[in-house]
Amino acid sequence: MKVLRQTIKSILVMLLIFLLIITTEIQTFSSPISRRTINVGVILFSLDNSIAAQFKKEFDNLQNEYPVKVSVLNPQNNVSVQDEMLDSLLKNNIDLIIAIPASTKEDAVRNFIERVRPYNTPLVMFNIPPDVVKNISKDYARAAFAIPASDKTGEMQGEIVRDLWNNKSIIDKNDDNILQYVLVRGPKEDVTADKRTQGVTSILESSGIKTELLQSFATNWTEAVAKSYIENIFLTYGNKIEAIIANDDDLAVGAVKGLQKYGYNTGSKSKYIPVFGLSGTPEAINLIDKGLMSGTIIVDLKKVAQDLYAIGNNLINNANPTENTNLKSEGGVIIIGTNPRKYIIKK
Incomplete structure (x- = not known):
């Protein structure tokens, strides 16, 4: 009888262990975001850029x-400063x-x-050109690369320009x-700029x-550079410019200020050049509401920040970067949708 009780006790212990293992596996599989506190270091190229500043808010x-505990660092578009910040993060046991x-x-x-590689720290890099990713993606197994679906936002910006062009009395000055x-x-x-x-x-x-492209100018995404550029070329092309198309809103705002x-x-309808931004x-949005800018595309940076974190969390758990997400990878690059919507000047 004593042997029987001991046998039953052993079976119950084994059953309990089995149930604990199964429960743990189910919880791990069903929870895409880890519940322990994760230390996340975020490096944003320059907080002087409005989009980067908005990203900081969403990551916070x-x-x-x-x-999570999030630390956002601003290297001010300086690679050397960025290297120092990165080294400091890595030495402080960042997850x-x-x-x-x-x-x-x-x-x-x-x-x-x-x-990053010597520390075996999971890494998510955003906005790296696919051609670059193709050459470096095998350098580090715990790295993932993502880009925004910028072609759609560019197309939507084009639709705003097209719709305004359909009312040529506003935009086609020389008929x-x-x-x-x-x-x-x-x-x-x-x-992003290319797409x-x-x-x-x-x-x-x-x-x-x-169309006739009068001038094209590459910037570092800063308002001041765009403002200076428009101020300079206006002396040559002022009476010929029918529209200014900018890759983002900082550049568009700079263009408006250059025109001003x-x-x-x-505020005068007789002295107005349509300016189109994006982001x-x-x-x-304030300039558009005042009638001083023609339109923009609003993007959902909260979603982008959440998606980047979800990718990183999967890397922490040694899972596929897109596991338990709606994201898809194309050529080794994860495409992140931005839920874009148009915002235009009120007629």
């Missing part, structure tokens, strides 16, 4: 939704690094990865049925709109 807000780096060139991205415009874009070889530019121009072409130096876009910053 993750702390209200998930068990995850999310980066929109100061440089997306291959050698700079490779250097970033080489600094030649050709849209003369200036393009203020992001840096050369920047994946947005391709998106807007493809819509204009497919809509049968004849010459009395344009201050939906508060200042751009």
Whole structure:
């Protein structure tokens, strides 16, 4: 009898252990976001850029939704400063690094990865050109790369331009049925700038709109540079410019302020040049509401921040980067939708 009781006790213990294992596995599988506190280091190329500043806010807000501690660092578009910040994060036992780096060139991205790899820290990099990712994706197994679905936002910006062009009395100043415009874009070889530019121009072409590109200028995403650029070229092209298309709202706001130096876009309908931005910053929306700017595309940066964290959390758990998400990978790059919507000047 004693032997029987001992046998039953052993079976019950084994059953309890089995149930605990099964329960743990189910909880791990069903919970895409870890419940322990995770230390996340976020490096944003420059908080002087309005979008980067909005990103900081959304990454900080993750702390209200998930068990995370977020530290956002601003290298001010300086790779050397960025390297120092990255080294400091790594030495302080960070669990995850999310980066929109100061440089997306291959050698700079490779250097970033080489600094992270000895620590075996999960790394999510955003806005790295797919061509660069193709060459470096195998350098570090615990790294993931994501880009925004910027082609759609560029196309939507093109639709705003097209719709305004359909009322030619507003935009076709010389009645030649050709849209003369200036393009203020992001840096050369920047994946977001390239996709947005391709998106807007493809819509204009497919809509049968004849265009003449008066000037195109690559910037570092800063308002001051765009303002200075428009102030300078206005002396040459002022009476020819029918529209200014900018890759983001900081550049669009800078363009508006550049025009205002010459009395344009201050409230007079007779001295107004349509300016189109993209990203939906508060200042751009304010200018649109005042009738001083024509339109923008508002993007959901909260969703982007959450998606980047979800990717990183999967890396922490040694899972596929897109597991338990609605994200898809194309050519080794994860595409993140931004839920874009149009915001235009009220007629």
